[in-house]
Amino acid sequence: MKIALCQINPVVGDVSGNVANMLEIIDSVRADVIVFPELSVTGYPPRDLLCHPDFLVEAGMAADKIVAATRGREGVAVIFGCPVLDAPYTHAYRAMYNSAITAEDGKWSMTHKALLPSYDVFDEARYFTPARREFANSIRPDLGVTICEDAWSDPEFWPDNQAPYDFDPVESRVRTGAKVLINISASPFNVGKPHLRYQLISKHSRKHQRPFVYVNQVGGNDELVFDGRSMVFNEFGYLIHESQAFGEQISIVDTETATPVDCNVRDDVDEVIDAVTLGIRDYFRKCGFERAVIGLSGGIDSAVTAAFAVKALGPKSVFGITMPSRFNDPRSKAISDTLAKNLGIEVLNVPISKLYAEYCSTFESTLFRGAEQSGVAFENIQARIRGNLLMAFSNKYGNLVISTGNKSELAVGYCTLYGDMCGGLAAISDVPKTMVYDIARRFNKNYELIPTWIIDRPPSAELRDDQCDQDTLPAYDVLDGILKAYLEEGKPPAMIVMEGYQEKDVNWVVRAVAKNEYKRRQAAPGLRVTTKAFGVGRRYPIAAKVVKDLARPTVGQHNSGSRV
């Protein structure tokens, strides 16, 4: 059977644009079955757009158009994803399903999603009713269609072998006569996810001795980056096709004749580089921006962020601004000029000393009159002046500010709200600092793109004389190790200590994470590349007691608001 895997990059909400693109593909592709990803009509995740009845009616009418387009092409089935109401074209529906529609020669049948992910970044129970019965594909009983999470009921692929589901829709399709298994997905990337998917789909195909076709969405949608990587496994569990990662691709695979291929996952660093690049590119494109502006500090975070922006948008679309103060190493500005030259981007130097002096004078004469003229307010104001200048540039020229903070500092609040946190997109806010270094070295693989001095210098916020990150933070390998165990693996602090980290470090980190929830609540959207990013997938209270061995308050200490 010839199957077309249509790994497309829909724009969330753009039903007419997405469907026009799908119709064009259907028209041009020659295959027995043409498969699009989950919710391909609306893009994924549509979030609360699904609460607008007129949007749902629009999606339903668009689905009708696709069905109509299959008329007269007997023997060609089109499978696509669309939200479906139990009472179409009215506002008074009782249930909405996340459905796969199989259409052939103007006829159609539906399969509803049974397993609705409602954890981390997923909110499907908010919108959808789960399918509660077996679905035979009435017009094409040979095609066993499932939707994304439907393929994930196997406890083997869950922490502690505990799957939250007790029904296996894939098995159900086999029972009702499927010869070929097809899963339409919108499965976001994170480090480790591709390997999990290979094992999962391979296991299904081996177990049921049937070919398994897996079609995933590709593209960046706000925080989520979908890596595509659509696949076909043959009935022996061998990979016989894999579409490219992080790019659109229409592939036609003959399940009977195709031969085994190698999977194309690279190491974590290369994967994250591609994910962040696509995330930036699509955020700009889908928001209608062409140009970025980035504050270049002479540190590694802004250097890596600028390199990403150039990779995503091209050097002509990236603008750098250096904003030195008297606390900067004089080489910071010079090295940023070198970096800009290496990247081929324009750079502008805007010293902030006079603005800083004017704030100091305002502090002394009014705001802090009679008080000691020092402290964290004097550090933060520098970051905020820089934020203001970047936003002013954005207001004037329409460049979107990319903020440069990494995951390690966002986790423990080593960043200034309304200062270096300013921006429309936080490109590397889910990349731990240790990996930022790895990425910098990878960028330098062939030649010195990021000056070595930037990579080798001790990291510093340069907001006061002789400041150094490690005055405040544990060593970054320790910090990142604890953060991974605590945030990603969900381990209790005591267990992290048992793994060999010092108790004082673990406690400091856990407290810092709790205390800085209020800052993260106001952070720019960040691109998710790990199993647990800050943002939509992590939902904590602020006015709460989060760490039990601490006196209140544990969170919401807004007065720090600082790199302290």
Added chain:
Amino acid sequence: MKIALCQINPVVGDVSGNVANMLEIIDSVRADVIVFPELSVTGYPPRDLLCHPDFLVEAGMAADKIVAATRGREGVAVIFGCPVLDAPYTHAYRAMYNSAITAEDGKWSMTHKALLPSYDVFDEARYFTPARREFANSIRPDLGVTICEDAWSDPEFWPDNQAPYDFDPVESRVRTGAKVLINISASPFNVGKPHLRYQLISKHSRKHQRPFVYVNQVGGNDELVFDGRSMVFNEFGYLIHESQAFGEQISIVDTETATPVDCNVRDDVDEVIDAVTLGIRDYFRKCGFERAVIGLSGGIDSAVTAAFAVKALGPKSVFGITMPSRFNDPRSKAISDTLAKNLGIEVLNVPISKLYAEYCSTFESTLFRGAEQSGVAFENIQARIRGNLLMAFSNKYGNLVISTGNKSELAVGYCTLYGDMCGGLAAISDVPKTMVYDIARRFNKNYELIPTWIIDRPPSAELRDDQCDQDTLPAYDVLDGILKAYLEEGKPPAMIVMEGYQEKDVNWVVRAVAKNEYKRRQAAPGLRVTTKAFGVGRRYPIAAKVVKDLARPTVGQHNSGSRV
């Protein structure tokens, strides 16, 4: 039967503190049944704290303590709320329930919540497994316990008579022998909610001819304000007790002898005043803050916000800062001094002209060299200077900044990100502008607290000469009418036009709402007082096409970032 309604104000996450308080109450109260609210052990909503196994174990052990405390007091039942695992004290559980525990003389039984709200601000399907069977209360079959949403299966209380549930747990309790119906709740306030609750609970008690005891949590937890207002209805459907709104109260009600009372809901304005006041007070207390700082512009929003802060925290805990520029009416600063005097708060004047001049000079000499020296960047920078000064004051003295934006301007983006949006709490960000006026007049009921000039002047951002809100926005009564229909009632734009609003106004508003999602994503938490607030209960994509008749982009136009 003598029932103690324990309307308490738990701190989210503070299991030991909450349980200590509950044990004290249990010890001191003399009643046949002692009832606490939903999830009283953890506070509501605990959000992702429920993903920490050690937190769940702590909650389970605390529940054991409460059960132990009932030993030796035969005939006294204690009912409280706690998350319950199917495999207690281990990390390898398959299901977690939102449960009510009935304890008597050291014995206990559990009732799990069957209906899990997963819409608006509620995320219960993210954490809990629904009860799938009837629960007889094994140790006290006469007490029919349900949990919050369990009482809401009746379609009459849902839009379009469409309830998302097909099971009525209250009826189920009656079937299994309940003589008295008890609901433990954590039901947040919004305008209109108290009346809905009266009707709902009254209908249950009439229908089943049994007394109905409803115990609700009280207090502010981040965005949500719980109004308490616990109630008892007798078997004829008459209200025979109502606890106070917006305050803690332990009441003992005899279901056999109590006589009907009037309900104590006041008009929307008074209700919202109490809700916002409690929301501010608890956010400060639970975050560990004592003092607030507010920028006083001479406009109505900051005046009303300051009045709220004084009501919540007392005048000694509130600090005002005026930050005039040359674009302010010279009377703006003077009127703020009068306001501060009326409120009894300290006020400091920090003119921003020199800082503004310094930014203009930086713009001219570097950032905008060769470009026209005007435009929205020059407006926004003023708001951002003010934000910086407020945050600097916060950094120095530990006062939490309360931001002053109202719902109307947040909806259409008539506010400056990192400028007037700076703050730890957005006190009135769910109050429409027209209601801000109503509140100001209500504050002035007995004497002129807020100078009439502030109420009467035409609203203006004062960021350029002769600026006026209505240069940009529709009249506020039109804007608020459209926003209510669109955001709260979920009506499609075409339907709003049919209701009599002008098409151009409706389109402008709908587009402005869509375009400014990126600003709201970075807004401070705001207190929810309507059926649909921005924040956790409204989840939209940014890089998306939200309004279909617009060219891309419809959202994410960060370059405006402005009061435009």
